[in-house]
Amino acid sequence: MGLRFFMLLLFLSPGLWAQILKKGDPVPAYTFEQGINVKNDLLSLDNLKGKPVIIEFWATWCAPCIPAMKKMEKQQEKFGSEVWFLTVSSETEARLTKFLEKKGTTLPVIRDNGFRSYVPYQFIPHTVVIDREGRLAAVTSPWQVTNGIIRDLISGKEIDVKWKDDFRTEEGDVRMIASEDTEEASFELTTYNPGQGSSVEYLYNDEDRLHGYSFSNMTFPEIFSNVYGLSSVHRIVYGRGLSASDFTHDISNLFGFTCRVSDENIPYLEERATSFITRKTRIGSRKTTRKMENYVLRLNDNAPMKYSDNELVKIVSEGHIEIHGYPVSTLIPFLEEYLGAPVADQTGLTGNLSIVLDWDGDNEAELFSALEEAGYRLDRPEEAVETEVVELYLEK
Secondary structure (H helix, E strand, O other), X not given: OOOHHHHHHHOOOHHHOOOOOOOOOEOOOXXXXXXXXXXXXXXXXXXXXXXXXXXXXXXXXXXXXXXXXXXXXXXXXXXXXXXXXXXXXXXXXXXXXXXXXXXXXXXXXXXXXXXXXXXXXXXXXXXXXXXXXXXXXXXXXXXXXXXXXHHHHHOOOOOOOOOOOOOOOOOOOOOEEEEEEOOOEEEEEEOOOOOOOOEEEEEEOOOOOEEEEEEEEEOHHHHHHHHOOOOOHHHEEEOOXXXXXXXXXXXXXXXXXXXXXXXXXXXXXXXXXXXHHHHHHOEEEEEEEEEEOOEEEEEOOOOXXXXXXXXXXXXXXXXXXXXXXXXXXXHHHHHHHHHOOOEEEOOXXXXXXXXXXXXXXXXXXXXXXXXXXXXXXXXXXXXXXXXXXXXXXXXX
């Protein structure tokens, strides 16, 4: 059963938003909910007529938003009282106040979750430009709003920038399948991106704590494997209603997934990420054990071990693995991908290793020989071994 069956009814539609503004529409006399570092008279758009208004939607956890705000700060310094610059976030007052205390900004910071219904978005930063007559001039990205564009706005000219449409549905475009954005966490699940390869990015906060992931063009088993921190997708098994054939690498089964959680929710990152996917796709997951035909990596007593405290190096290509300054556990995912089965580490090593393996990429026996020369050996027990895995199944 293909995954397209699960996803069919989950695509979002701009029709879910009310009163969406188009270019040239008068912007309603909206009043924002709360000013964090601004006076109340800046909260009403009606009070700002007569000058262009540039509104940037952002969040404290959004990495691209910070340089975008720095850019806006410089523009605020340059154009001064000729333009109103506002930043809007849906996060809590406490979180925004903490950000201001730690990072600081000269820009007005506003907390609001209602105005976005007029100019909907799925990705931030998200920039809304209102001309001096109070009409919608553009919905775009911050990088489109150049100093020249701002000068045109001040002089009353019509501006020409690339429109930002997070709900586009033209053939070949990336489409939003599902998303959530709250003060505790944000999630985005998208379709295949033809302009990008398969990629994994781990997101860290200011204290270098893992608080999210960004995956591109991956199957759901690959996404779950990374979220659970498995050494490879070969530790994914299938239960009720699912099999490996449901997750072939054709375009219809490749997705993007981005997840970020607040600092308070970092201990629950894995749970929050997997729960979102389950709610939106019906693909459940659980950690368990299963008897599998595994390999076991052990030491070869006849060869010396090499350790390294040198600069970190990790090079992997067909028939070549070179690792310096990493623990032996770094080698396991590469072996599992090549062998197509889990590999149990029974070397007992705790230090960093230095290892170079060269072999004919098509000859498995040569890999075994290269490992022996480096001080290791790969054994295959005659009986299946109890192995820690993640089971994927179809929710009822």
